Amino acid sequence: MKKITVEICTGTTCHVMGSEAIMEIRNMLSERYKESVEIKATSCLGFCRERQAGEAPFVKVNGRIVPEASLLKVTQMIDEIERGN
Amino acid sequence: MLSDNNASKIIKKLLVETARLCFEGRLEEGIDRLVIDTIPKKSNANRCCVHKDRAVIKYRLMAILGHSAEEEEDELKRLSEYAGQTLQREEISEPVLTVIDEACSACPAGRHFVTNVCRGCVARPCMVNCPKDAIQIHNGRAEIDEDKCVNCGICLKVCPYNAIVEIPVPCENACPVGAISKDESGKEQIDYSKCIFCGRCMTACPFGAIMERSQIIDVARKLAEGRKVAALTAPSAAGQFPCEFSQLKGAILKAGFSEVLEVAEGADITAKKEAGEFEEKISEGQKFMTSSCCPVYKEAAKKHIPELCEFISDTPTPMEFAGRKAKEKYPGCTAVFIGPCIAKRQEALEGRSIDHVLTCEELGAILVAKDIFVRETEPAETPGQASIEARKFGASGGVTEAVKANLSGNIQIKPELIDGLDNKNIKKLADICTGKTNFNFVEVMNCKGGCVGGPGNLSTPARAAKRIEKTFEP
Ligand code: SF4
Numbered sequence: 001m002k003k004i005t006v007e008i009c010t011g012t013t014c015h016v017m018g019s020e021a022i023m024e025i026r027n028m029l030s031e032r033y034k035e036s037v038e039i040k041a042t043s044c045l046g047f048c049r050e051r052q053a054g055e056a057p058f059v060k061v062n063g064r065i066v067p068e069a070s071l072l073k074v075t076q077m078i079d080e081i082e083r084g085n
Numbered sequence: 086m087l088s089d090n091n092a093s094k095i096i097k098k099l100l101v102e103t104a105r106l107c108f109e110g111r112l113e114e115g116i117d118r119l120v121i122d123t124i125p126k127k128s129n130a131n132r133c134c135v136h137k138d139r140a141v142i143k144y145r146l147m148a149i150l151g152h153s154a155e156e157e158e159d160e161l162k163r164l165s166e167y168a169g170q171t172l173q174r175e176e177i178s179e180p181v182l183t184v185i186d187e188a189c190s191a192c193p194a195g196r197h198f199v200t201n202v203c204r205g206c207v208a209r210p211c212m213v214n215c216p217k218d219a220i221q222i223h224n225g226r227a228e229i230d231e232d233k234c235v236n237c238g239i240c241l242k243v244c245p246y247n248a249i250v251e252i253p254v255p256c257e258n259a260c261p262v263g264a265i266s267k268d269e270s271g272k273e274q275i276d277y278s279k280c281i282f283c284g285r286c287m288t289a290c291p292f293g294a295i296m297e298r299s300q301i302i303d304v305a306r307k308l309a310e311g312r313k314v315a316a317l318t319a320p321s322a323a324g325q326f327p328c329e330f331s332q333l334k335g336a337i338l339k340a341g342f343s344e345v346l347e348v349a350e351g352a353d354i355t356a357k358k359e360a361g362e363f364e365e366k367i368s369e370g371q372k373f374m375t376s377s378c379c380p381v382y383k384e385a386a387k388k389h390i391p392e393l394c395e396f397i398s399d400t401p402t403p404m405e406f407a408g409r410k411a412k413e414k415y416p417g418c419t420a421v422f423i424g425p426c427i428a429k430r431q432e433a434l435e436g437r438s439i440d441h442v443l444t445c446e447e448l449g450a451i452l453v454a455k456d457i458f459v460r461e462t463e464p465a466e467t468p469g470q471a472s473i474e475a476r477k478f479g480a481s482g483g484v485t486e487a488v489k490a491n492l493s494g495n496i497q498i499k500p501e502l503i504d505g506l507d508n509k510n511i512k513k514l515a516d517i518c519t520g521k522t523n524f525n526f527v528e529v530m531n532c533k534g535g536c537v538g539g540p541g542n543l544s545t546p547a548r549a550a551k552r553i554e555k556t557f558e559p
Pocket residue numbers: 188189190191192254255256257272273289290291292293294295
C-alpha cells in the first residue's frame with residue numbers, strides 16, 4: 001500500500017477558517033488506511049498569502065493541494081491517490 | 086463557532102474581508118462591492134437566485150458593521166452609509182443579536198411527518214394508537230392530517246420501521262427559554278424580555294439567520310487610528326489558537342493593541358471576594374450561594390427564576406474587575422474584552438468598565454486581515470500576574486476550585502456544578518430554591534464544559550482545555 005501524507009495547515013488563516021475540524025480525519029479513515037496514511041499538522045503552508053490558490057483552509061495530500069478543505073474533500077483526495085490517479 | 090458548516094464559514098470570510106477593508110482605510114468605498122465579490126454573477130446560488138443570496142450577504146454585512154437587520158427602513162440605503170455610521174459611532178446599542186429575516190427560511194412549525202419508509206403494514210400501530218384519529222392510510226401508506234395532529238409523538242414511538250419523524254424548528258428547539266418564535270409571516274423573532282443571550286439559536290440555525298451585531302469595526306477602526314486600545318483576554322481565550330499563549334499575546338500587540346491584560350487577573354479578585362462572601366453568607370445561615378460570573382445564568386435567573394436571585398453572589402465578574410484594572414493602569418484606554426461569549430456583550434453594555442467585546446472568532450478575523458501568523462510571532466509577556474486557578478476559570482469546575490483556594494477554612498464548602506443551562510437544569514435551579522439541599526455552593530455555567538464551550542470560540546472545548554493546561558501547569 002502506498003504511503004500517503006496528509007498535511008493539515010494550522011496556520012492562523014486556516015485555523016480561523018476551521019482547519020481544526022479536519023483533524024478529526026484521524027478517527028474517520030477506514031481501517032485499511034490506518035497504516036499507510038500519516039497525518040501531520042503544519043504551520044502556514046503559504047497558500048493563503050497568494051490569493052490564486054483558492055481559499056482556506058488548505059490541506060496537502062502527498063503534495064497535492066486541497067483548497068477549502070473539508071473532511072469529505074480530503075478523504076476523496078486520499079481515495080484518488082490510492083487508486084493511482 | 087467551530088467551522089464545520091458552510092453558514093459559519095461565509096460569516097467568517099465576511100468578517101475578515103470587512104476588517105481588511107477597514108485597516109486599508111477603504112471600508113466605505115469597498116463594502117458595497119464586497120457583496121458582489123462574495124456572490125459573483127455566475128456563482129451557484131445557495132438560495133433561489135444570486136439576487137437573494139446577495140440580499141442576505143448585505144444583511145450579514147450590516148450585522149458585521151454592528152447594525153440590526155431589523156433597523157432597515159429604506160432598502161435603498163447602501164452599506165457604505167451604514168459603514169459611515171459605524172465609523173462615527175461612539176456608543177453601542179442594544180440588542181446584541183439580530184434576526185435576518187431574508188435568511189430565515191421560515192421552517193415549517195415542528196410537526197410529525199410520515200416518510201416513505203412506511204410500508205402500510207397490517208398492524209398499523211400508528212393509526213390504532215393515535216388519540217386524535219389523525220392518521221389515515223392512503224395509497225398503502227400512512228398520512229397525518231395536520232389539522233387533527235397535536236404532535237404528541239405516540240405514532241413516532243410505536244412505528245416498528247421508524248417511518249415517522251418529528252421535524253423541528255432548529256432555533257426554537259435550541260432555545261431553552263422559549264424566547265424565539267414565529268411572527269405572522271412564519272419568520273422567527275426574538276422576544277428580548279425572555280432572551281438570555283445564550284446564542285444557541287444562532288449556532289443552531291442552518292441558514293445562519295441569527296447573527297451577533299459585531300463590534301469588530303469599532304475596534305479595527307480604533308486600532309487603525311492608533312488609539313490606546315487594551316485587549317482583555319478571557320481565561321478561555323488562551324486556548325483558542327494553535328500556538329503558545331505568549332505568542333498569541335505577541336500577535337495581539339502586533340495587531341495594534343497597546344496592551345494585553347489577562348482577565349484571569351480579574352478572576353483572582355472575583356474568587357477572593359466570592360470566597361469571603363460565601364463564608365459570610367453561609368455562616369449567617371443562607372442555604373447556599375451560587376457563582377455570578379456567567380452572564381447568561383444571571384439573565385436566566387432574572388427573567389425566568391426570580392426566586393433564585395437572592396442566592397446569587399453579589400461579587401462583580403472577572404471581566405468587570407479586569408476592566409476597572411485596565412482603566413486604572415492605562416488611563417483613557419479603550420478596554421476590549423476578548424472571549425467566547427455573546428452575553429458578555431450585554432454585560433458590557435450594562436456596566437461601565439468595558440467598551441467593546443470581541444469573540445475569539447473576531448480576534449482571529451482581525452489577525453487574518455492583518456496577515457499576522459501566530460505561530461511565527463515573537464512571544465510577549467504581560468506585566469500582570471494571575472494564579473493558576475484563575476487561569477482555569479474558563480473550564481467547568483474552575484470557579485469552584487478558585488473559590489476553594491481562597492477560603493479561610495471556617496466553613497466547609499460542599500460544591501455542586503450545573504454544567505450547561507438546558508431546560509432540565511433550569512428546572513433544577515428553580516427547584517433548589519425551595520427544597521432541601523446537600524450542597525452550599527453552586528457553580529453555574531451556561532455553556533457545556535464552561536466558557537471553553539462558548540459560541541464564539543475557534544477550538545473544541547477539549548483542545549482548548551488541553552492547551553490551557555499545558556501553558557499554565559507548573
Ligand atoms: S431555524 Fe429558525 S431562524 Fe433558522 S431558518 Fe429555520 S425558522 Fe428561520
